[in-house]
Amino acid sequence: MNFINRYxxxxxxxxxxxxxxxxxxxxxxxxxxxxxxxxxxxxxxxxKLANLSVSYFGNNDYALKLPNLIFHFFNLLLIYLISKxxxxxxxxxxxxxxxxxxxxxxxxxxxxxxxSIITLFVVLLICYVELVKTKLVYFLLFTxxxxxxxxxxxxxxxxxxAVSKRDKKLAIFSIFCFGINIYVYGIDISGxxxxxxxDVFGELALLYSPPLFIYYVYTLYRNLTKDKPNLLxxxxxxxxxxxxxxSIRQEIYKEIFLFMSLCGIPLMIKQFLSDIRVRLPMxxxxxxxxxxxxxxxxxxxxxxxxxxxxxxxxxxxxxxIFLNEFYIAKEISxxxxxxxxxxxxxxxxxxxxxxxxxxxxxxxxxxxxAKNGNIIIEYNNQVVAxxxx
Numbered sequence: 578m579n580f581i582n583r584y585x586x587x588x589x590x591x592x593x594x595x596x597x598x599x600x601x602x603x604x605x606x607x608x609x610x611x612x613x614x615x616x617x618x619x620x621x622x623x624x625k626l627a628n629l630s631v632s633y634f635g636n637n638d639y640a641l642k643l644p645n646l647i648f649h650f651f652n653l654l655l656i657y658l659i660s661k662x663x664x665x666x667x668x669x670x671x672x673x674x675x676x677x678x679x680x681x682x683x684x685x686x687x688x689x690x691x692x693s694i695i696t697l698f699v700v701l702l703i704c705y706v707e708l709v710k711t712k713l714v715y716f717l718l719f720t721x722x723x724x725x726x727x728x729x730x731x732x733x734x735x736x737x738x739a740v741s742k743r744d745k746k747l748a749i750f751s752i753f754c755f756g757i758n759i760y761v762y763g764i765d766i767s768g769x770x771x772x773x774x775x776d777v778f779g780e781l782a783l784l785y786s787p788p789l790f791i792y793y794v795y796t797l798y799r800n801l802t803k804d805k806p807n808l809l810x811x812x813x814x815x816x817x818x819x820x821x822x823x824s825i826r827q828e829i830y831k832e833i834f835l836f837m838s839l840c841g842i843p844l845m846i847k848q849f850l851s852d853i854r855v856r857l858p859m860x861x862x863x864x865x866x867x868x869x870x871x872x873x874x875x876x877x878x879x880x881x882x883x884x885x886x887x888x889x890x891x892x893x894x895x896x897x898i899f900l901n902e903f904y905i906a907k908e909i910s911x912x913x914x915x916x917x918x919x920x921x922x923x924x925x926x927x928x929x930x931x932x933x934x935x936x937x938x939x940x941x942x943x944x945x946x947a948k949n950g951n952i953i954i955e956y957n958n959q960v961v962a963x964x965x966x
Contacts, residue, residue: 588671703731796848813837
């Protein structure tokens, strides 16, 4: 069988375009404080891979995010392979890959150092292995125990999936894996009831784009009412439900809990295409218009992410927006190096970010100022920050 057939070529083209977008975003941003903590202090797999990459390719953002890019490609590949198993036509799988790659949280996951991209890879791999009906699923489930604390949701989903299939062996093994995962990592259910539920709901709507999120939830509900068990469905629903339950009492880390729900995107594409194809052409317009609205919002949010640096220029109070976490540091380090300054003393967050670019702690005080300053950072000939040293 020839691997480079027409549809595989379309997939590679889509993946190339998606990675090109990520590379452009990575070229414009600096390491954030959270990413610097992962890189310098964490011992998880993504941190080790990032350190290994940087040791070979130097302290730059491309080397730091190389593991993300690699796993992003494999996640696209798994979405493509899963889609080929559950969607009717091969071209549908290409559409699924394109929609998936345009989802804002997928772009963020690929361009920001985080462990969720590896967790999602493992989840998608397990889903694909289960779809092709191999015994390898047991080995992968056991391996998933030690990948991330969030994989306990995967084992819960597998338990319900096994029960719906009346597979006692898989149900018992899922409980076994769940128990070990909780024993190794634990799960924090402390805290007092708070209003974080709506915050999580709002974050999800933005991470998926509002129209797509609404249609996605609708798809999951429609599929839940069907009798045929579906692993992708159970994982997506369990991920949402547990995230909402935990958010009632505490702030959850969306990097850990929310991204697992992405594995159900092929189900959404299947539902959408089915809604159109089962109707006569004269009754398809409403469903096509729904799709157009989803695409427009997706493209709008993609453009916001791609051109966030240009948008950042026009924000008046830059310290109060999340974009501030991803800019300035790289440019400051360059300015310091041109002055042959290798050590500065500044606030904790900026200190850790500058450390990645080779600026060590100690020496002269680096302070952000409103006017004057001898280190001026400009984007497109517009001053975005001033520092005095």
